[in-house]
Amino acid sequence: MYRLNPALADFWKTRKPYKLLKGGRFSSKTQDAGGMAVFLARNYSLRFMCIRQFQNRIADSVYTVIKEKIGAAGWDDEFEIGVSTIRHKTTGSEFLFYGIARNLNDIKGTEGVDICWIEEGEGLTEEQWSVIDPTIRKEGAEIWILWNPHLATDFVQAKLPLLLGDDCIIRHINYTDNPFLSDTAREKAERLKEVDPDAYRHIYLGVPYDSDDGAVIKRAWIQSAYDAHLSIEADWTGRKSVGYDVADDGDDKNANAGIDGAVLCLLDEWKGGEDELRESAARTKLNAEKIDADVIGYDSIGVGAGTGSHLNSMGWRRHYKFNAGAKVEKPEKNYGDTKIKNKDFFANLKAQAWWLLADRFRNTHLAVTKGRKFRADEMISIDTGRVDSALLERLAVELSTPLRDYDNTGKVKVESKKDLAKREIKSPNLADAVVIAASRGMLARVSITDML
Template structure:
């Protein structure tokens, strides 16, 4: 008896969502819910039947592979439409209709997008990162009669602009639909088992990841997400002497599940991120990779986590001929203990519980200052700010770095001194070790610690 392969379809649960006339289509919810998959399928259907200009945007896009380009290609093949499209290196063209898919990153190309004409559909993927300023530019840019804006995202924070604007208080002529994995008929038993496992282990995290429940806010975080977003390419908009001494921070993996991480800073510009697996038996290889990254950006010095397995890093670097390095011991006493912290009248030794807290707080100050410089025009020296060069950093690593920097909470020791949420406490919240963030903290703190003595170089 012959069996027939089922004809590919879109998610029936979203049929009404796509058919309802609207200027703005907001599709949000948890992972594995078919949001982007369905949007790609519906977009290819429209483009194969009508002549449309479809602009596919996300916050950061350094490579075409980071866009929905691959997703569209998959749907074109899945629905047997390969003969109706020409898939080029940087765009997709409708062979019969003349439709056009274009791919842009919002952060670096918002001005180019502003000048585009005749856009029928703006599809904003991963829209949780959308800012109010970007929306105020995009909304009037998509002005063709009958044009639409698709806003698709997994909620992150209840205080994010996208969640407040499009879920809590959507503009007129907007259709809003929440969808989760339980309405996705295409899921495999494997992913369903993964979802059920998280539901049993950590129900709160399950709600956030798979039910699209946003986290409350980042009010308790040492570094706020909005500050980090303001730091993206701040060196392009804020005048300052941004470049200077170069340093690579090296966070050494603690155990089998942990990863090594490097962060490179040129003056006050974060210009390199790298992360890799490497256990205790590969410490020399990991040190060599760090040395290569330092040479790549022509760094003056390497700072490394000297606690535990990282203690021997200096010896490995010395054996490779790299003697310009300093140790970062998170639990050590604070630097400049008798100096007052910032504008307070409290001495560093009385304000911070340890060196880690001091380093995180000073980095937070730099992010906050950058946010004020970008949003309010406040003036600061470059060494009081920090910028992130998005053109030199993989967007997935940058997204992870943002999460890692904005996750650790403020805490206090028994004497009332401030400290950063420990890795053990993060693990209780099912949060992995912030390797990238710790590497950035080390690199950014080198101004106080990079006084390399002859003894350290030996």
């Protein structure tokens, strides 16, 4: 039989229409909510709507947590556990599971919901809330929102509690309040506390970052790009490219990103060491063939230097190099609408590529939120139906994490992997792959064959 965290007893017993539960990792938020939900489903007739941003597979949802709690209590015979729903045979309680990032309007017609459980609420937007809240209208219904704080400016962190006022109960809980935490997990948290107190406070104590003002790409811009091609009229699709970020060391991973015109349509990540470079190049070639890409861009620094030769040996000769430390492209041309030349604005090619991608995300955000008009090649959309949801959530974090930096001459650059490592942040493989793929227009040369 499972046990609930006694530190949350008063939280669950309090009768409020909105229950907001936040905190750092290992704090038992999801496990406790799952245990409470199963207990209620067994004793009352309730309809649960369990939602999160992305759910390409049922395994991406809290379905697994609910199923585990049922098994831990020995109640398997009491529940019908289907492929996509869970139902109690006696009370009739049922659990429904939704992803809202691309199917928000699907929940409007869901009637009779007693409890709406929103997992990973840090990504909740005001627009999504304006649809979810009026949908949960049954007398006595509750909305549970669980999240790990990301930014102090996030809607769920800054504005929502003010909107709800006395109708909500808010509780912040951390791993230090979890009596069931393993020694291994506790040691992980304490180890980070010694190495990087700031990262420890954010990850394990749930202290939000003040803002993402210092980030090259803001998270709000990325969220606006989700399926923007479905709502913004433009000539979105076109020539396809795949970006390949090559693993640097034993802990690093390889990553691919595929872009169709201005639509991100593929993400892939895998382990593959220096002795498996040919196999990784072959996997990249397969991904390129999967989306019918006409060119592959690859990280040509260090171990990636031989990638072109591997691709050539497989009969794939349409590729270009991405050297992050190289000189900028079109150095004498002014950057954007400024009067500053590229060579005077950017420290290197990496900075130029990240900034140009950031410009496209910002333009998409302005098109979605303000109705501004841009060409498709000045924007970028993310096809959430074609990209793995777990990788997509990681990509959003990776893209919005690197900070703006400056070299000794005042030129802009992107926070280095070495500096990211000091913050206990791993190499942004997926983000770098997207940057490489998006650099196609800047780096890929058009051949005579392509022009004929």
